[in-house]
Amino acid sequence: MFAPLFARELRVLLRNRGAVFNPMAFMFLAVMLFAVGSPLTDNSRAQFGGAILWIIVLLTNMLSLDSLFRRDYDNGVLEQVISTAAVPFVAVLSRMLVQWIGTGLLMTLLAPLLCLFLGLPNQAIPITMLALLLGTPALSLLGAVGAAITVGFSRGGILLGLLVLPMFLPVLIFGASAISQAVAGEGSSAPLYWLAFISMLALTIGPFATTAGLRISLQMQ
Amino acid sequence: MSLKELWHKLGSPRWFYQMSSPWVTAFGFAAALLLVIGVIWGLVYAPQDYQQGNSFRIMYVHVPAAMVAQSVYIGMGVAGFVLFVWRMKLADVAIAACLPFGVMLTTLALFTGGVWGRPTWGTWWEWDGRTVSTLVLLFLFIGIYALREAIVDVELRGRASALLAMVGTINIPVIKYSVEWWNTLHQPASFTISEKPTMPPEMWLPLLVMVLGIYCYAAHNIMSRMRIEILQRESRTQWVRNLFVVDKVSGT
């Protein structure tokens, strides 16, 4: 059951390239703003580069999450899926997976570029990619909960941030830590384990909470 | 009354309203007594801290505020769980009642923490495990408040806030440990409340009194708000009308 749903979501994603392109464009713009706006010395780049990268990743994800369910909510497709599907959980999970592909996975692949623009040394690139790979699923899984609850509000965007950013905080902490450690040359895998743990935790509660949130939002229509 | 009977009774707002009346008064008096004793004890009788001097007394208001604020949120999370699983109306009333006091207490904790920090460690604000998780707690409270403002339908509003309360409750310990872990890397071990075991009784006894006092105050406050909310929601029912009509009929 998962495969056809997933394939369908993927097709929608590919057709709707703007939904992926816009957040990515924002991401690079934000990187540019940071790089140009603050006179980063080599030293401060090493210190702050990791945090800046992750903050941008968080905000980009938020941007992408805002439209996660909105179109299908408005055109009635969401209602159909949730009420008629035998296991709506699977549909929700496949959408989350595809959203992650369009954000987290893409960010992981683009990490070398991000590191270059933020002035992070080459030695940090592998850890950065790994940290993004392990940490971004948590963002997609937990962020979807906020997206599900706020999909019914016309001005949900700001509320989405308020609900979702506190949940992103641990990912930021460990992700930034992983990168700054890699830059400094120390190699502790502790933050990476934490990121993996948080993503696992998000996997267990995210889809359920999102489905529940969608049901609530649909009843508000 | 068995636990099961108690559970069923809790489904009725009316029962809660009637049953809570003596409790509210009791908690109110207990709170007043404990807080007066605690404040006087902490301000006047507790010994000075060797290093911090008299600013140490701020602990007697800061720590209870922070502890109870966190408990109130967790209580809200539990109420959310009850609402979600058993659809108990009273749980939504409880969530609504916890919010105002939760916000006030969290803000107070942050403020008194800053005031304590200035003479003790030199800064009004420091980013460490406790400040971050308390600040996040404030945002979580505000988030639920904003969500409730945005949804009109009472039942949906209840379920949405319950969902958020539950997810947030899981989040709090994760945040706390993550920031503390980060701090062990970046800062030498700073002052922790684990000094308590090494605190002499003359120092932590007033703290205990204050903590209990704030808990009683919280119980009094939340129950009172619940009672107001129940009357509001059920104002059109017969039992509420009967609370007031009796006066008219008897002429008093």
Place this chain on the structure above:
Amino acid sequence: MNPQFETLNEFFAMGGHALYVWLAYGSTIGVLLGNFFMLRSAKKRQLRELKWSARVAAEELATENE
């Protein structure tokens, strides 16, 4: 257990930390008292309104029965 301060002035001065201690305690007591009194007046207002609407309902019932 003895009081830690010899004079009232010493008490208010708090060993030089007066500003901080009194800010903290003042805000706490202020919040607790303020909260309590606001809640009390809200409750009084509510009771007044409910009494009034109950009276109105009773009068309507009385006029109906005539």
